[in-house]
Amino acid sequence: MRNPSSSSSGTSKTPCCSKVGIKRGPWTPEEDEILANYIKREGEGRWRTLPKHAGLLRCGKSCRLRWMNYLRPSVKRGRIAPDEEDLILRLHRLLGNRWSLIAGRIPGRTDNEIKNYWNTHLSKKLISQGIDPRTHKPLNPNPNPTQIVHDRAPISTQDHNPDSLGLKETAGNAIQSGTNLERNLVVNEEDYVENCDEDNMFSSFLDSLINDNMFVNQQQQPNFHPSSAQTFNHATIWETELIRSTIDASSDDQQSALNNQLA
DNA sequence: AAGCGCTTCAACCGCCCACCA
DNA sequence: GTGGTGGGCGGTTGAAGCGCT
DSSP states (O other): OOOGGGOSOOOSOOOSSOSTTOOOSSOOHHHHHHHHHHHHHHOSOOTTTHHHHHTOOSOHHHHHHHIIIIISTTOOOSOOOHHHHHHHHHHHHHHSSOHHHHHHTSTTOOHHHHHHHIIIIIHHHHHHTTBOTTTOSBSSSSOOHHHHHHTTSOOOOTTOOHHHHOHHHHHHHHOOSSOHHHHHHHHHHHHHHHHHTTSHHHHHHHHHHHHHHHHHHHHTSTTOOHHHHHHSOHHHHHHHHHHHHHHHHHSHHHHHHHHHHHO
């Protein structure tokens, strides 16, 4: 375990709670009830002082985590559905390990749950399919070009996290294969993410992914024809959406509108 | 039944950022 | 401008559960 006293920060920052007399480990039903009742009564927030006021021998952070990941009424329990899994995969490809952002687009799911599901299920699933779970690129160093297209134009991946990528400067050298179209798609997709992060347009873009996901649901409807699904699968929609958003974002009017929004 | 290894996921950790006085 | 505080994030840990031998 990491030793808090050896933390590199070594600042005078006070911890969220004193370690003395603080209970750790799994929550009991009684503690859950106390916490839930208190938050229902007083509302969320003031986590640092919440345990004292609620009469809990817990760290404020622990209370917040318990509420956010387990007790909140909106938290959906149960297995991740296939359509949710598909959405997680696509959002991860776009966002990297931005679990909170991904969770924000999947109603009822928490960042912790998605992170766990990714680490225990999806990463292994991708590896078994010959795909690097971190980069979403084929593990095979010389992939079949046609496979790249069906893998939804693998994104740049030296570091998939938009925060640390330095997207604009790495976009060019990160693409090791693929057509010019793919190149443009990747560059513009990254620019799109960078420029629109936490912005309405980005939100709309992510919403479009969810709509895409709804199409997957449609595929599961009894009257949906599998033959058409083969030629018009969600990967195609994804790429179509990407192209559309790329074109939109690259037009002068859209760019100026975007700049105005960002100003 | 017991022991062992693997998997899962709740919980904890340090770090970071935004906000405010 | 600076420091303290609250809150959130992603990475990691470890106990519990499960299956296999």
